[in-house]
Amino acid sequence: MASLKTSILGIEFENPFLLASAPPTALIESIDKAFEMGWGGAVLKTITPDDLEMIEASPRYTVMKEKGKVIGFQNIELLSHKTIQYWCDGIRYLKEKHPTKVIIASIMSPVDRKCWHNLVHKLNETPIDAYELNFSCPHGMPEKGIGMAIGTTTEISTLITGWVKDVATKPVFVKLTPNVTDITRISKAVERANADGFSAINTVQGFMGINLDTLEPNLCVDGYTTYGGCSGEIVRPIGLRCVAQIRQHSNLPILGMGGITNWQDAVQYLAVGSDAVQICTEVMINGYGIINGLKSGLQNYLEGKGFNNISELKDIAVKKITSHEKLNKKYHLYPSVDRDKCVSCGKCVKICSESEHQALGLYDNNRVVSLDIEKCVGCSLCSHVCPKEAIKMCS
Numbered sequence: 309m310a311s312l313k314t315s316i317l318g319i320e321f322e323n324p325f326l327l328a329s330a331p332p333t334a335l336i337e338s339i340d341k342a343f344e345m346g347w348g349g350a351v352l353k354t355i356t357p358d359d360l361e362m363i364e365a366s367p368r369y370t371v372m373k374e375k376g377k378v379i380g381f382q383n384i385e386l387l388s389h390k391t392i393q394y395w396c397d398g399i400r401y402l403k404e405k406h407p408t409k410v411i412i413a414s415i416m417s418p419v420d421r422k423c424w425h426n427l428v429h430k431l432n433e434t435p436i437d438a439y440e441l442n443f444s445c446p447h448g449m450p451e452k453g454i455g456m457a458i459g460t461t462t463e464i465s466t467l468i469t470g471w472v473k474d475v476a477t478k479p480v481f482v483k484l485t486p487n488v489t490d491i492t493r494i495s496k497a498v499e500r501a502n503a504d505g506f507s508a509i510n511t512v513q514g515f516m517g518i519n520l521d522t523l524e525p526n527l528c529v530d531g532y533t534t535y536g537g538c539s540g541e542i543v544r545p546i547g548l549r550c551v552a553q554i555r556q557h558s559n560l561p562i563l564g565m566g567g568i569t570n571w572q573d574a575v576q577y578l579a580v581g582s583d584a585v586q587i588c589t590e591v592m593i594n595g596y597g598i599i600n601g602l603k604s605g606l607q608n609y610l611e612g613k614g615f616n617n618i619s620e621l622k623d624i625a626v627k628k629i630t631s632h633e634k635l636n637k638k639y640h641l642y643p644s645v646d647r648d649k650c651v652s653c654g655k656c657v658k659i660c661s662e663s664e665h666q667a668l669g670l671y672d673n674n675r676v677v678s679l680d681i682e683k684c685v686g687c688s689l690c691s692h693v694c695p696k697e698a699i700k701m702c703s
């Protein structure tokens with residue numbers, strides 16, 4: 309039997325699936341339920357000093373759907389509204405009831421050494437397993453000079469990581485924002501400041517569009533909106549890229565996230581360098597119960613591949629990422645059309661012609677697709693647009 313257990317910085321995880329810091333981890337009683345249902349751990353909704361003013365807007369969510377299914381999410385929610393005492397009591401309660409579950413305290417504070425120390429001193433007294441520094445919330449908090457305002461500068465990220473490391477008695481993960489030109493500039497800087505690991509990614513700053521009838525923003529608060537944080541499936545390529553880039557420059561543990569909806573997505577995050585994964589949006593859409601499919605799917609996959617545990621899968625895909633310059637330019641694939649599947653719709657011919665290459669044509673009374681090998685650059689566009697999946701790229 310392949311094992312889902314893993315050990316990160318001496319913390320034992322019974323499985324690599326954690327709830328990300330968000331509404332599903334905003335209440336102790338809900339986390340209690342999630343643990344009963346099999347989640348390996350939870351990152352608490354970000355805890356802040358009790359006197360930090362946070363006034364929420366309504367509505368705070370909007371979505372992007374495809375055929376009725378939510379594929380993208382946008383929020384303008386702020387942080388936990390519970391007191392530090394609520395969290396300290398709750399952490400003790402949860403740990404006593406669920407000693408094998410991992411609890412990570414996400415924290416954020418104004419850029420003030422005393423404030424950060426006060427938060428950490430109080431949480432040091434609880435049985436949490438680690439800290440996660442929220443340097444990455446993209447809305448609301450940056451206007452106060454915190455959240456993403458911290459995680460987009462190396463100087464402030466380094467400064468605060470150092471402050472926390474000076475007093476934290478547990479490992480410190482830094483949660484990074486994808487809203488930077490080069491995420492490794494920040495990851496390298498906080499690693500130099502002795503961060504123990506990374507969480508990536510927080511939400512991607514975006515604008516989810518406008519209502520064509522009213523011409524108002526989709527996420528409309530009394531006629532106005534603000535740029536929000538996008539999450540869910542639409543951000544997965546960005547999350548995978550960020551995790552892989554961090555891994556290419558660091559051996560520290562990474563808690564990967566961004567658009568994980570099922571075990572297949574989790575496998576991808578592990579293969580690009582994550583040590584464990586976090587999930588938020590999919591839980592908000594479908595509930596804690598998704599954990600069963602995540603665990604059984606990953607377990608079956610590992611066994612099918614002959615892996616004994618998740619560390620044998622970790623990093624495998626990172627080795628396959630290189631620079632464009634180093635890609636083998638002598639490698640060339642050509643389209644091969646399965647004539648049983650092809651319905652001679654001509655879409656591949658039209659698209660190839662209108663997207664530069666003009667390598668495909670139709671002959672035999674417009675029934676058979678023909679290829680001009682001299683003109684074909686092997687781009688693969690035809691194979692992706694074919695409505696019948698009749699085109700495969702072959703050497």
Ligand SMILES: Cc1cc2nc3c(=O)[nH]c(=O)nc-3n(C[C@H](O)[C@H](O)[C@H](O)COP(=O)(O)O)c2cc1C
Pocket residue numbers: 328329330331353354381383385386387388414442445483509510511538539540541543565566567568586587588589590
């Ligand atoms: C409604 C909502 C609230 C969130 N609140 C927090 C938060 O308080 N602290 C934090 O670090 N991340 C927060 N996040 C970001 C998530 O933890 C996660 O990084 C992001 O949503 C990407 O993962 P996903 O695609 O699985 O949702 C929030 C996300 C959403 C959608």
